[in-house]
Amino acid sequence: MPTYNGGCYCGNIRYELSLDSPDQARMSICHCTNCKKFTGSAFGITAKIPASAFRLRKGQTTHHVGDNGSGTQLTREFCGACGSGVLEYGAHAGENVYLFYGSLDEPDALPPKGEFFCKERAQWLPEIPGLFHKREVKE
Numbered sequence: 001m002p003t004y005n006g007g008c009y010c011g012n013i014r015y016e017l018s019l020d021s022p023d024q025a026r027m028s029i030c031h032c033t034n035c036k037k038f039t040g041s042a043f044g045i046t047a048k049i050p051a052s053a054f055r056l057r058k059g060q061t062t063h064h065v066g067d068n069g070s071g072t073q074l075t076r077e078f079c080g081a082c083g084s085g086v087l088e089y090g091a092h093a094g095e096n097v098y099l100f101y102g103s104l105d106e107p108d109a110l111p112p113k114g115e116f117f118c119k120e121r122a123q124w125l126p127e128i129p130g131l132f133h134k135r136e137v138k139e
């Protein structure tokens with residue numbers, strides 16, 4: 001069972017991720033406005049993982065709940081000291097949560113499989129070859 005370690009920028013938060021296989025993490029890029037705002041960057045990049053695969057080993061996350069722009073309540077968990085995003089999940093995510101790529105100590109171990117909300121992609125940013133591309137979520 002592969003195990004991955006991660007944490008926030010300041011080190012207050014540390015976690016462990018245990019997967020059955022690397023493919024169990026569905027890493028994807030999201031170009032939506034909401035992800036840009038939260039990350040302060042050009043896109044969000046998170047992995048869909050089973051909530052049970054994530055274990056907090058040090059510290060506590062701060063929670064923010066807000067409308068994701070389409071009427072769904074989205075919870076984001078981040079470090080209250082340094083602001084690093086750790087997890088996010090919508091009200092309909094079920095048993096899954098989304099883990100922020102850059103919070104992993106070795107993020108290259110779980111590369112992205114696709115891109116969502118390409119209609120909101122930054123104009124200067126080309127598509128990443130070899131990944132699936134959706135204009136929004138489903139198409």
Ligand SMILES: [Zn+2]
Nearest residue numbers: 008010079082
């Ligand atoms: Zn921190």
Ligand SMILES: [Zn+2]
Nearest residue numbers: 030031032035
């Ligand atoms: Zn998004």
